[in-house]
Each structure stands twice: as structure tokens, then as C-alpha cells.
Amino acid sequence: MIAAHTILNYIFFCSYWLIILLVTYKILIKRRAIPSSMAWLLIIYVIPLIGAITYLLFGEYNLGKHRSNRIKIAWNSTMDRIKKLKTYKHIFPTKHSRIAASLFKLCEHRQGIGALKGNKIQLFKQTQDTILSIIKDIELAKNSIDMVFYIWESGGLVDQVITKLITAAKKGIRCRILLDSAGCANFFNSSYPDIMRQSGINIVEALHVNLLRIFLRRMDLRQHRKMILIDDHIAYTGSMNMVDPQIFKQNIGIGQWIDIMVRIDGPVTSAMSIIFSSDWAVETGQYSLFPLLLNPCTNTHKVITGHTIQIIPSGPGYPEGIMHQILLMSLYEARKKLIITTPYLIPSDDLLYAICTAAQRGVEVHIIIPKYNDSILVKWASRAFFSELLNAGVLIHQFQNGLLHVKSVLIDQQISLIGSVNLDIRSLWLNLEITLIIDSKDFSNKLEKIQNNYINLSQKLDPKKWANRPCWERIVERLFYFLSPLL
Template sequence: MDLPALTWGMLLDIAEWVIRAGALVVIPFRRKFTAAAWLLLIFFLPIPGLLLFLMIGQPRFPKGRIERFELLRPAFDRVTKALSASKPDQPSAVAAFCEKLGLFPATAGNQVELLDDYDAALGRLVADIDAAKERVFILVYIFADDKTGCSVIDALRRAVARGVDCRVLIDPIGSIHWVRGTIDKLCAVGVNTRRTLPLRLLRGRTRRDMRNHRKLFIVDGQIGYAGSQNIVDKNFRPGVTNRELIARCTGPVVTAMEAVFLGDWFLETGTQPPDGIQLPAPSGDAVLQLLPSGPEYPLEGFETLLVWQLHQAEKRAIIATPYFIPDQDVIAAFRTAAARGVEVDLVLSKVVDHPIVNLAQRSYYEALLHAGVRIHLFDDYLLHAKNVSIDGKLAIVGSSNVDLRSFQLNEEVSLLLYDTKSVADLEAIQRRYIETSIALKLDEWVRRGHPVQVLENLARLVSPLL
């Protein structure tokens, strides 16, 4: 016999309070900025909140993927040992720490070009593919089958016809609007193509929000690209034109880039990286280091490095990022650096492609401006480039945003530049960002309307879930 409706209501109330009590016990142990958002959601919507937390509340890959990553350790160790022969004579403390974070050492004997012309950078990639003799590896978040994407597909077609081994890894969520068409076209011309972190609902479940956000292009093990550049038309969003930055490298660091690609290829295909390692010949004076990061690594690599270096900064720090959803450690590092007299410049984009994310990040501006951080809004383009410079001694170019998604959920990769010339080259680009940006003024910012502030704070409440 069915229980009376009142009894069902009482059971539902009891279940909801049990869920709330359990959340108070379990979630604070995570000691993350996201804990407050999860508690708020579960207290207002206990059952939907619990289901959502079970689905995406813990930034972990499936057990099988973690086990496969551990199988990569011998291959990564071989690469590290080979690269150690190219270490600079006096590696810095930063380089030693980042080797622990991301496994690969800093290497001397590299050459690096910083390319911030969107079309020209892709033109260089096409030219390098057309000159390839052995292999072309591409790992990218967005690969569209639009005009830009087809130009790269055509170059890969020509390479395959020459007998070049061409492989592509595409994130299916980043490329969601194009992934079927792109993969069909790549496979039709003989390119070995796989999805990264393909979505699975049951066995080996892969979460939709944990993505491979890396951008790496490697040609013949001699040329490597790392940065923010995707393979898509620069104005693929209506009314938005992207501005990017990518580093084209030659020298030993390319071996680390290839190792990251082959590691991700193994995770998706089961094909182990080859045993033999042949380092590229020295090609310049740049000292470079690759720092991969992601949920399978013990620490949030890019965030850990950024926070540490902001606390270590003595004169100036410039950070450019399109998305800025920091946690308390990052906010404290910004404010502390500014309080110590460090010139801290944060370059963000005035052009917006994710309005809710933009509202959330705007909620942080007032506190940062009060602390003395200078905020610049880049005009005309969506500044999608992600880069950092500290004291003229360290520069970072990569795929990581200054947000919780890049810190905790995404597979990312950063290129660290240590030599004076390379750092100065990035600083020159960053100065051009600032010159063409609108500087936020505290007295003007605090006068924005109260309705806007309410929307910003509401967006901030859910920002850990964005």
C-alpha cells in the first residue's frame, strides 16, 4: 500500500536535511574556493545539487586514465634524462621547481619566435607542414573545418601524400561545432585522428567539463609551437575577432613538446611512445622549459608557479589572460605584490565572448584596484593570448587562463622563457597590449550602477561552476 502523501513529503524533507548535513561534513574538507559555491547550491537545491556534485564536484579523471598516465613515467623519465644533457650551466630555482611540477627540465640551445599575428602564425605552420619529411603531430582544443582549418587539412593531405606520419588529437567539446566535419575530412586524406577525453557515461566515465585545452604543433621533432592559438578562423564568433600569441621553437625543448603529445596519444590509443630519443641540434641561445599541467599531476602547476612568482616579484609583473576567475591564493598574491610596491599590470579583454564569465571576473576588479593592481581592458579584439612576465627574468606563454578551470580541470601546457632576450620580446608585446588598452580607474569603477554590481556578485557565486 502506498504511503500517504504527507509521509512522502516528510521522507523528502529528511533526505534533503541529511544531504545538507553530509555536505557540511564532506565538502569543507576539500579546502577549495569552490567549496562555498557547492555548499550554497546544495543547501538551496539538495537533491539536484548532490547529483551535480557527484557528476562534476571532484576534479578527477577516471581511475583507468590515472593508471595509464602512471605507465607513461618510464617514457617521460627517458625524455628527462635525454634533455638533462642540454640543461643550462646554472639552472634557476624556478627551473628546478618546474621540473618537479611538470617532469621536464629547462634546456639551453633553443630558438624561439613569438608570433602574435593570427593569420601569419597559421601561415608559418602550413609552411612547416609543407616542408615536413617524417612526422607532423597536432594537439589542439579547437580544430574547425572552416577556411582556416581546411588550409591546415590541405597541408596535412599533401604531407600524407609524401609519406609523412600525420596525427591529430582534437578536443571534442572545444571543437563541438566542427568535430564531425573536421575528423571526416582529416580521415579522408589519411590523417590518423583521435578525440581527446571522449565523452563516456558509464565505464571509464569522462566528464564534459574536464578537457584537453593544450595547443601543441610539432613537425619532424625539430619545430614546435606552443601557446593559445587554435586552428579556426579568427572571427569564428560573430562580432568577435581573436588576438593570439604562440611561440615557434626549435632546439631541445621540442623533444619535451613531442613527449607531451605522444603521452596524450598513448592515453587515447594505447600506443606507447618509442624508446629511442634523438634530440634536435642546438639552434640558438634561448633557455626554455615546457610545463604540462592537469588533474593527473600532483599540484596545479601553472597556478602554483604564478602564485609563487607573484610573491617573489620585486619590480614588475604583467599578466595577460582572457578569463580571470581566481581563487583566494591568486587574489592574495596579486594584492600582496602590489602592496610591496611591485608594479602589477593585469591585461584583460574588453571584448567579451562569455558574458556570465565576464560578469564574474568583473566582481574582482574593485578589490584589486583598491590594492594598487593596474587593470587594462584590451580594445577592438578578444585578447585570447595567455602570458606572464616577471621582473624581466621569467616569461610564460601557454594555454592556461587565470581561472579555476585551467587550474584544476583542464589539461594545459605552458612554455617558460628564461633568457633575457626572450623575456624582453614578450614584454614588448605586452607593452603594446597596454598601449592599446583602456585603463580602469578606481573612482570611475566604483560608480558603476548597483544593478550591475548585483549581477556581478551573482555570477561570482556560481563562478566555480562555470
Template sequence: MGFDLIPGYWLFLLDWLIRLAALAWIPVRSPPAAARSWLLLVGFVPLFGLPLYLVLGHPWLARVRRQRQAHASQLIRDRQAGLGALRWSPGQSDTEDITRLIERLGDFMPMQGNSVELLDDYDASLASLIADIDAAREEVHLLYYLMFDDRSGRAVADALVRAAARGVRCRVLLDAVGAKPGLRAFRRPLTAAGVEVHAMLAGGLAWRSLSRMDLRNHRKLALIDRTWGYVGSQNLADATFVREHPNRELVARVRGPVVRQIAALFASDWFIETGERLTLDAFVDTLAGNTPAQLLPGGPAYPFENARNVVVALIQRARQRVVLTTPYFVPDDVTLGALRVAALSGVEVQLILSLSNNQRLTRWAQRSYYDELLQAGVHIALHRPHFLHAKHLSVDGRIALIGSINLDIRSFALNAEAGLVCFDPAVTARLHAVQDGYLADAQRVTLEDWRRRPRWHRSVEGIARLADSLI
């Protein structure tokens, strides 16, 4: 009888050893908010929670990837030293600290002489990209998170084949998980046509030697002949890949010196994935407009959470109005606090989210923040007819950020992201027109109405919020 109890004692001992080990180890390796979520999971189900933490709990990258990112960053800084004539100086403007922060975090300096076109129509944006590929004479570089085997994916693949047939050097980087359908359908025919195709952050068994398995390259960038650049939220897929709610996106089509930065970011990712160094020496900088702009890259290969730090700094910079658009809103404590303080300080804080959402757990988690934000005076609007997948913000009619950055912990800490920061009232005014269009067809959320929701909703929201660091 006594021997029958021995396995139970060992299981009981193992159960508590895991809990104690997690208590000593997890807080050292994870931020406090993430540590709380993981400790709660390990505390409830130790035998399941600890293995899951070992796989997903820490945003680690292989040493070679971090070394290559550091090398690329240093090279970018060294090359910029000879481009002083292109540097934009805000002078006495109160944006100088923002430009300095972005440069210290993401390496790229503010550059003058750019033109920025905002593309809000999904099909027109894709048609513009394909037209630029068809007009290319030297080089086409594409870096995207999603590429599907659908009409849009095939149209881009066909344009690449036509470009390669003209002798254009085409290189494509696609996220190994997000773009799996596109890689499966187009990799062989593109390679056969002379297009160089590589998967980023390859999944499967390869992840063990490369990175934490759920780290993703979420950037959406295009570079055509080192003349035109695209930065935004739109992928290489049909707008209807979310059923019944076609995607609504925003893309910045840019020309001017800042295109050099898009080229450098692509070259950095290419180097990190392949080890091959692309030359940027043949770049010819053309002053194409009056917009000062600066590229903001972020991701786990950088020492800090670049996107989060800049978003928080921009919110803190606002004195009149800040408008934030994102499909996924699961902020960390710092971002949440910045929004509350801005609203309580008298700044008009407008948050535009999508009423429809293709991630159920995220939808429940983000709803858990509405009450405290509404109570602080933040305005929340839920866009109705589309899946609003665009990601951008505007500050005081002077600064605009457009790119792939969601206002969630995943974008801040786990994904490689890219955004274009424009210091131009004209660009910001055009962005305001887009944002006003969202608001014209949105459901406004009020504190009184929100507090009438069923009590069981609150319980589900609270449970989902506990998983904020796991989403």
C-alpha cells in the same frame, strides 16, 4: 489526512539528509573555495545540487589515465638523465628555484640553446604553421583544443593531406568537445588520406569510464619534423569565430632542444589517449639560439596544480614589474592573494584583460575582483578592438611565460594546459613590445570610476563569483 502528509515528511527528511551528507563529504573531496560554492548550491537546492556535484564537483580521472601519466612522467625523467649537456643552469641567479619548481611539477628540465620567435599576427601565425607542414619530410604532430570547419580549419586539414601524400607521418590529437566541428568535418577525409586522428577526453557516455565529463585538453601544440615547435593560445579556427571581435593571439615558434619536450608532451598525451608508445630515440638536438627555456605542462593527471603554482611563484618572484595577459580572469584565493601582496609591496602589477568576452558568466565573475585589486594598487586595462585571447606573463624583464594557461580556476585545476617559460631578457623584451601594443589600445580602469558602476552590477558580480569553482 495523515497518510497524505507522509510523502511530505519523506521529502523533508531526504532534503536534510542530502544537506548533512554534503556537509560531511564535499569539504573532504574539494578545496575550501570550491567546497563553499558547492555547499551553497546544495544547501539551496539539494535535489539538484548533489547530482550536479557528483557529475562536476571533483576533477577525477580514471585510474588508467593517472597511471599512464605517471608512467610517462617517469620515462621523461629517466630520458633526461642522459641529457645533462643540454641542461641550463642559472648559476647564482634567483631563477634557480623557479626552474627547479617547474621540473619537479611538470618533469621537464630547463634546456639551453633555443631560438624563440613570437608570432602576434593571427593570419601570419597560421600561415607559418601551414608552411612548416608543407615543408615537413618526416613527421607532423598537432595537438589542439579547437578545430573548426572554416577556412583556417580546412587550410590545416589540406596541408595534412598534402603531407601524408608525400609520405610524412601525421598524427592529430583534438579535444573531443572543443574540436567537435573539426572532427565531424575532417576526421574521415584525414583518416582516408593516412593521417592518424584521435579525439581527446571523448564526451557522451564514454566520459563515465574516462574522467569527469567537463575536463578538457586545452593545449595548443605543434611539432614539425622534431625541428620546429609551436606553443601558444591560437587554435585551428578563423580569427572571427567570436563575432565582431576577432581573436588576438600569441604563439611561440621555437627551435632547439626544448622542441624535444614538446615532442615528449605530445607523446605523453598520445599514450594516455591510445595506449600506443611513440619512440623519441631518433631525436637530433641542435643548438639554435641563446634562449634557456622549459616546458610547463599542467592538468588534472598531475598530482599538483602545476600552472597555478608556477604562476604564483612568478608573481612572488617579481621585484619590479609583472604583466599578466589573459582573456579569462577568475583566480583562486592563492593567486588573488599573490597579486595583492605584490602590488602592496611596491611591485608594478599590470593586468591586461579583454573588454569583450565570449563567456558572460565569466565576464561578470571576473569583474567582482576589480575593486579589491585596484584598491591594492594593481593596474587593470581592458583591451578594446579584439577579443584578447592571448595568455602570457612577464616578470622583471627577465622571464616570460607564453602558452594556453588562463588565470582561472578551470585552467589551474581542470584543463590540460601547456606553457613555455623563457629565461631570456631578449624574448621578454619582445613580449613587452606586444604587451605595450595591447595597452596602447586599452581602456584603463580606475578605482574611482569603477565604484561609480550601478549597484545592481555589484549584486550580479557577487552572485557570479560564488560560481567561480563551477565556471
């Protein structure tokens, strides 16, 4: 007679390998980058049980049933509003620069709308100036204030923003704030949300982190956009979270966070309003039943002048991989000079090859990254790409005056990409992000001055010194490079 423990061992053995085989099947059946698939397969067979659980938590693009249904409904509503916006023919440009033409065509094909002209732009390089401008616009608001941020930390100038929002809400102005659950964990654990809600501000916790549902929805999928809309007329976006850098994360010893933001007055704010309405609907189930609100510049058939901007939302519910496509096309379009600023440099193989190819065909390529980073995983994973970039002739500058959090790409002093997207797998394929493509030599010159200032405050990586770094560093770099497809 077979002992009970023998039967239990047999059941455990069969269940164990059944889980491993099922996860293996899920990895193989899904079309993904080969390095990513190989990394996952190696992990589940080297550390089988932990590897399988990790894959079930982070390996699938699982949004949850309710969220997936809401995304489908929101997308249909988004397309209806885009069709309405496209009836205003005068806000769509007919001429573009050489580089912009193909980029805008791709965007129009994939997301249903191209670039919009007639936008006034103001570029902020200091967070303090940005927040003070936001405060002024909140004071002048008449109808609505909508915000979405990954991180919101009270204290310093941010408290002034909160005070102005409370005042606006009490005057009857509709205030809606969408904040990421993980990034704003400290804020949601404070007394501020209750105080703000009592004044009439509608605050929603986006992508709520719930450990009881970790196998039902991917918990590391985050709302990473940074966006403000005031009266569907004024818009802000860029790399800045709603924090005061003079007090934010000052205990980790990397200095102040450096960001840039763009203030926009013009037709593109209508497109950004559509994005916010979609995000709000997915989180709350409250779909916009009202017609598209058009700002004064859009709601006229006079010839309008100003900058041409393409808005690109990315993440769940939007065309898959669109930002990856845009970046690849941008890199291959470069002919003279390419400047990239990013806090997290973990490019895909395709992007790495495109950057190296640009340098090898004679393009002057600069990458500016922070010397000190808030993530040790990202720090070491980034270093694994340095040798290949340096060998191709790419100039790598390590910013030394704080954590350079700016996400920007400048192409041939004509095209500027600014937004919330980091040059890593997570931003390009997972998180909810927003990016602007600005076709303007005048604006690009302003951005280049800021980037040149970053370069002056950086230490250029010496290829010879880098080649002679200690062996143990190379080993650590390769270890994190192995994990880079999963970061």
C-alpha cells in the same frame, strides 16, 4: 495499515536526505579551498537535489577507471623518457637569472626535469603569420606531424592547413591530431574528419563527451593544450586555436580573437614530444615503445647557444597544482614590473593576494583583459575582483580591439610565461594545459612591446568611476563572485 503512498513518501524522504548527507560527506572529506567547499555546501542546501546532482557532475576530479589506469602507465613511461633525456648533460644550463633559478628548481623537483638551453625562438603576434609559418613547416616535414588543439574550425587559412596535412599524409609522413571533443564539436560534426582520415591522418577525439557516462567521468575536464610538433624538431605553442580569426565567432559581435604563438627549434621540442606521447597514450592506449627521438641540436655534445626554456605541462597525470605554484612564486619574485594578459580573470584568493601584494610593495602591475568577452559568466565574475585590485594600485586595462585571448606573464623584463593557461580556477586546477617559462631579456623585450601595444589599444579602468558604478552591477558581480570557485 500504512498506505502505499505513505511508504513511498517515507522512502523518497530518506533517500533524498541520504543523498544530501553523502554529498556533504564527500565535500567535507576532500581537502580543498574553504571558499569552494562553502560554495558547494550552500548550493546543495539551498537547492538540494539540483545542487547534489551538480556536485556529482562537476565537483569531483573523476577521470574514469580506464583513463586513470592509462594515466598511471603513461606517467611511468614519461619518467623513463625524461631519464633518457637527462643523460644529455650539455642541454641543461648551469646559470640562470635571479628570478628563473627558483622557478626552474621548483619545476625540476616537481616534474623531474628542469629548463633546457639552446633553443631558437620566434614570437608571432599575428595569427595569419603563425598559420602561414605552420603551413611552410608542414611542407618541409620529413617524418612526423603531431598536433593537439582545444578548438579546430575549418574555413579560411585553416583549410590550407588541412590541404597540406592531407598531402603530407599521402607522402607517407605520420600525421597524428588530438582534438578536444567539446571544443571541436563543430569540426567532428563536419565532413572534414572523414576526408582527413581517408588520406591517412590519424585524428583522435580527446575526452569524448558522452551523456551516458556523465556520472562516471567528469565531462567538463578538457584538453586545452595548443601544440604542434614537426619531425620532433620544430614546435609551436601559445594561446592560438586552429581557427582563422577573420571568420571565427564573428557573429557574436566581439571582434577578432587576438593570440600569440611561439615557434621553437631546439632541445625543448624533445620534452614537448614526451608530453604529446603521454596525451596520445592516455586517449588511445598506444604507448611509445621506441626510444626517445632527439632533435639534431640535442643529439650532439657540442656547446649549444640559444634561449633557456622550461616546459610545464599541467592537468590530470601531472603534479597537482604546479601552475598555481609557479604563478604564485613568479608574482612574489617580481621587484619592478609585472604585466599580465589573460582573457579570463578569475584568480584564486592566493593569486589575488599575491597580485595585490606586488602592487602594494611598489611593483608596477598591469593587467590587460578584453573589454568584451565571449562568456557572460566570466565577464561578471571577473568584475568582482576589480575593486580589490584597483585599491591595491593595480592598473587594469580593457582591450577594445577584439577578444584578447593571449595568456602571458612578464616579470621584471626578464622572465616570460606564455602558453594556454588562463588565470582562472579551471585552467589552473582542471584542464590539460601547457606553459613555457622563457629566461631571456631579449625575448622579454619583444613580448613587452606587444603587451605595450595592447595597453595602447585599451581603456584604463578609472578607480573613481568604478567606485561609482550602479548598485545593480555590484549585486550581479557579487552573485557571480559567489560562483567563481565553481567556474
